[in-house]
Amino acid sequence: GQNIDQPTEMTATEGAIVQINCTYQTSGFNGLFWYQQHAGEAPTFLSYNVLDGLEEKGRFSSFLSRSKGYSYLLLKELQMKDSASYLCAVLESNYQLIWGAGTKLIIKP
Amino acid sequence: DVKVTQSSRYLVKRTGEKVFLECVQDMDHENMFWYRQDPGLGLRLIYFSYDVKMKEKGDIPEGYSVSREKKERFSLILESASTNQTSMYLCASHRGSSYEQYFGPGTRLTVT
Numbered sequence: 001g002q003n004i005d006q007p008t009e010m011t012a013t014e015g016a017i018v019q020i021n022c023t024y025q026t027s028g029f030n031g032l033f034w035y036q037q038h039a040g041e042a043p044t045f046l047s048y049n050v051l052d053g054l055e056e057k058g059r060f061s062s063f064l065s066r067s068k069g070y071s072y073l074l075l076k077e078l079q080m081k082d083s084a085s086y087l088c089a090v091l092e093s094n095y096q097l098i099w100g101a102g103t104k105l106i107i108k109p
Numbered sequence: 110d111v112k113v114t115q116s117s118r119y120l121v122k123r124t125g126e127k128v129f130l131e132c133v134q135d136m137d138h139e140n141m142f143w144y145r146q147d148p149g150l151g152l153r154l155i156y157f158s159y160d161v162k163m164k165e166k167g168d169i170p171e172g173y174s175v176s177r178e179k180k181e182r183f184s185l186i187l188e189s190a191s192t193n194q195t196s197m198y199l200c201a202s203h204r205g206s207s208y209e210q211y212f213g214p215g216t217r218l219t220v221t
Contacts, residue, residue, distance in 0.1 A: 004151065006145075008149075025149070030208075031208065032172075032207075033209070040215075041214065042113075042212035042213055042214050043152075043199075044212070045209050045210075045211075045213050048208075048209060058120035083153050087150075087151070087152070089151075091208050095208065096167075097152075097172065097208070097210065098151070099152040099153075101149055101150055101151045103153065104219055
């Protein structure tokens, strides 16, 4: 069956580094997305990984291991504005997106 | 700048009412989607459309219908609203060759 797992909530300190994990079991795989969603707002695109490895984009990096069904989002030099939910989504073989429930990240001063 | 707009940010309706949620995108995207988002659950796909007048059921289509008469507009219809349809409704779109979805701001619907 289809399943995407992420931690429900994480807390980190301003200026620190945090890693948000996502594991998945889906019907085929055509890539994995990370989105950021601030409270009461629309999700916005952060990254897309289709090949194994690490992709870096400024303070944010995303890693994928297809053989392990695993991804993580790494946020460096955390800022208060990074407080948000982070959604992991897998593009299945039928090109439909399956979404995780999201990880709420709380940043403390 | 990419833009997806939804007709209302907040909506309160009574049980049994017919509800229309509208979504408009200005990016000439072929693909449009309606999701609902509930606490503790991932986004769940209600309906999607790959072209004008075309619609496909998602994972939870019961109690909903859709209309896509023009490429830029995708409407979600609750024929007879029920309290279990109280939720955040998100519209999204993407162009055919890219699967990055662009989302509207959402409509928080409360059915009393």
